[in-house]
Amino acid sequence: xxxxxxxxxxxxxxxxxxxxxxxxxxxxxxxxxxxxxxxxxxxxxxxxxxxxxxxxxxxxxxxxxxxxxxxxxxxxxxxxxxxxxxxxxxxxxxxxxxxxxxxxxxxxxxxxxxxxxxxxxxxxxxxxxxxxxxxxxxxxxxxxxxxxxxxxxxxxxxxxxxxxxxxxxxxxxxxxxxxxxxxxxxxxxxxxxxxxxxxxxxxxxxxxxxxxxxxxxxxxxxxxxxxxxxxxxxxxxxxxxxxxxxxxxxxxxxxxxxxxxxxxxxxxxxxxxxxxxxxxxxxxxxxxxxxxxxxxxxxxxxxxxxxxxxxxxxxxxxxxxxxxxxxxxxxxxxxxxxxxxxxxxxxxxxxxxxxxxxxxxxxxxxxxxxxxxxxxxxxx
Numbered sequence: 452x453x454x455x456x457x458x459x460x461x462x463x464x465x466x467x468x469x470x471x472x473x474x475x476x477x478x479x480x481x482x483x484x485x486x487x488x489x490x491x492x493x494x495x496x497x498x499x500x501x502x503x504x505x506x507x508x509x510x511x512x513x514x515x516x517x518x519x520x521x522x523x524x525x526x527x528x529x530x531x532x533x534x535x536x537x538x539x540x541x542x543x544x545x546x547x548x549x550x551x552x553x554x555x556x557x558x559x560x561x562x563x564x565x566x567x568x569x570x571x572x573x574x575x576x577x578x579x580x581x582x583x584x585x586x587x588x589x590x591x592x593x594x595x596x597x598x599x600x601x602x603x604x605x606x607x608x609x610x611x612x613x614x615x616x617x618x619x620x621x622x623x624x625x626x627x628x629x630x631x632x633x634x635x636x637x638x639x640x641x642x643x644x645x646x647x648x649x650x651x652x653x654x655x656x657x658x659x660x661x662x663x664x665x666x667x668x669x670x671x672x673x674x675x676x677x678x679x680x681x682x683x684x685x686x687x688x689x690x691x692x693x694x695x696x697x698x699x700x701x702x703x704x705x706x707x708x709x710x711x712x713x714x715x716x717x718x719x720x721x722x723x724x725x726x727x728x729x730x731x732x733x734x735x736x737x738x739x740x741x742x743x744x745x746x747x748x749x750x751x752x753x754x755x756x757x758x759x760x761x762x763x764x765x766x767x768x769x770x771x772x773x774x775x776x777x778x779x780x781x782x783x784x785x786x787x788x789x790x791x792x793x794x795x796x797x798x799x800x801x802x803x804x805x806x807x808x809x810x811x812x813x814x815x816x817x818x819x820x821x822x823x824x825x826x827x828x829x830x831x
Contacts, residue, residue, distance in 0.1 A: 461825050462742040463709040466797075467499050469507045470830035471702035475684050476511050478699035482667055483674040487658065489515035489537065491681035493523055498748075498817040499685060499705055500826045502530050509534045515556075517679055521546055524555045537582060537619075541592065547571040547579075556580040556618065560593045565609045572614035582619035582658070583609060585644055587637040589625045596644045603647035610654055619658035619677075620645070627665035627673075628690035634666065638673055665689040668698065687802070687813045705817060706797030707824070709743040709759070711789050714781070723778055724770025729755055731769075737781040739766070741793055744775040748819035749795065750809050757808040760794035762787055 458464065480488055490513045491497075496504035505516055505527050516532070518524045519540045527536055537556045544567035550557050551571045559565045559581045572579035583606050586593030594609075596602035610617040622641045627634045641661055648654040662673045664683035669692075686703035688694050719733040731738075739761065745751045754771040759779055769780045781787055796802040796816075806813045 458708075458827060461710070461827075462712070463707075463747055463795075464825045464827055465499075465820055466706045466708070466827050466829055467503070468702070468704050468706075468829045469503070471686055471704045472499075472504065472507055472684070473511060473830075475686050475699075475701050475704070476508065476513070478701065479667060479678070479680050479683055482699060483662070483671070483678045486662075486674045487514040487660075487677035489513070489517050489660065489677050489679035490684055491517040491663075491679055492527075493517060493519035493539065493681075494818045495822075497682065497685050497814065498820045500828075501526065502532075503826070503828050503831070505530075505532050505534070515677065515679075521549060521555070525549070525553055528553045528555070535580075548575070551575050551577055551579050556582060558582050558584045558592075558621075559609055560584040560586075562609065565612055565615065569612040569614045578614055578616040580616045580618045581609075582621055583617060583656075585620065585622045585641060587622045587640040588633065589623050589637075591623070593622065596640050599640070599643040599647045600651075602644045603651060606644070606648060607652040607654055610652075617654075617656065619660065620648075620656045621658075621660045624661065624663065624666055624673075627663070627669060628693055631669075634670065634673075637661075638670075665693055668693040668695070682814055682817075685817065687817075703797070703802070705802075705820070707795040707820060708797070709741040709793050709795055711739050711761075711787060711791045711793060712742045712776070713740040713789055714738070714785075714787055715740065722770075724754075724773060726771055729770040736769075737783060737785060738769060739779040739781055739785075739787050739791075739793070741777050741779060742775060743795060744773045744777055746774045746821060747824050748816070748821045749777065750805075750811075750816065750819065752809040752811075753805060757805050758800075760797075760800040761791070765800065766793075 490508045492501050492505050495501045516536045521542050524536045544563045547567035548571040568579040584593040586595045594605045658677050659675045660677040662678045664680045666673045667678045686701045718735045722730045743749045751772045758765045758767045766779045769778045802813045
């Protein structure tokens with residue numbers, strides 16, 4: 452039996468600060484003190500580990516958890532998580548009995564799924580909690596509400612099905628971290644359809660929500676009955692504009708490390724890694740080999756573009772990132788030895804630096820950290 456990995460034995464590992472998670476939770480809750488709090492733990496808690504993250508958030512008193520799909524919700528329920536869980540995405544109608552059996556709340560936006568949930572709940576002698584999704588401009592899922600009257604008619608028909616408990620209604624902003632005008636257009640559309648539902652059909656909802664991380668930070672007017680932070684909960688801003696002068700002071704929850712496997716000296720002109728996209732200069736050079744690669748979630752796009760924190764400095768990636776390893780350039784005077792620890796991202800080297808080098812966002816790099824990378828939970 453392989454012993455549990457620790458900082459002293461792992462080749463590559465992630466450290467998850469549950470203390471920083473608590474700090475972020477309390478800071479974000481203070482941004483919307485009059486709203487319920489839905490903590491987004493989809494995609495394995497943005498790569499941080501859904502179960503430990505959900506357990507700590509439940510201890511802290513979150514009102515709701517959000518997942519993307521039935522499988523994620525089932526994982527939490529089977530682990531003993533009893534907090535209300537909202538499935539934000541699509542569930543096949545034939546799986547409606549499982550949604551009801553696990554006491555999950557489902558987002559609905561089609562008659563097919565709504566009818567299936569109603570039937571499954573009726574057969575089980577229950578009521579299925581649902582949140583109606585409205586598409587105000589994301590062009591993804593939801594009842595399209597560019598015509599508020601027509602949208603209200605469709606939504607009211609879903610609400611009228613027996614054995615459903617239409618507890619909530621929500622929308623999702625497409626550009627709350629970049630375009631105030633479009634965000635306010637979406638918010639206005641949402642308010643218009645709510646007015647139509649109440650005025651024409653007498654339908655009101657206990658929980659109206661639309662503010663994910665960027666709107667929680669940028670637009671207090673959108674907080675409504677519940678906010679649903681995602682990336683901000685894990686200590687990262689959707690965009691630098693969200694930080695502001697008086698921002699909540701979010702603290703990154705995950706740090707990623709790898710242990711030097713070898714230090715090697717090569718003569719001048721030696722090519723490095725697959726494709727020979729880099730080579731050492733005329734006088735040769737020294738490389739550290741790190742046992743982390745794209746199979747661990749360290750993207751190949753970072754090849755020759757990004758680096759790591761080693762010996763108190765940023766050290767450049769030389770050559771292509773391999774599946775399980777990468778090479779780091781060292782100066783001739785370097786004292787790095789096998790077993791020394793390199794920070795891939797964390798306190799000294801923000802993940803945003805890698806994201807910029809790869810032309811992507813921090814969300815993707817966090818979610819990419821592979822299951823084979825052990826997570827070590829601090830303040831557990």
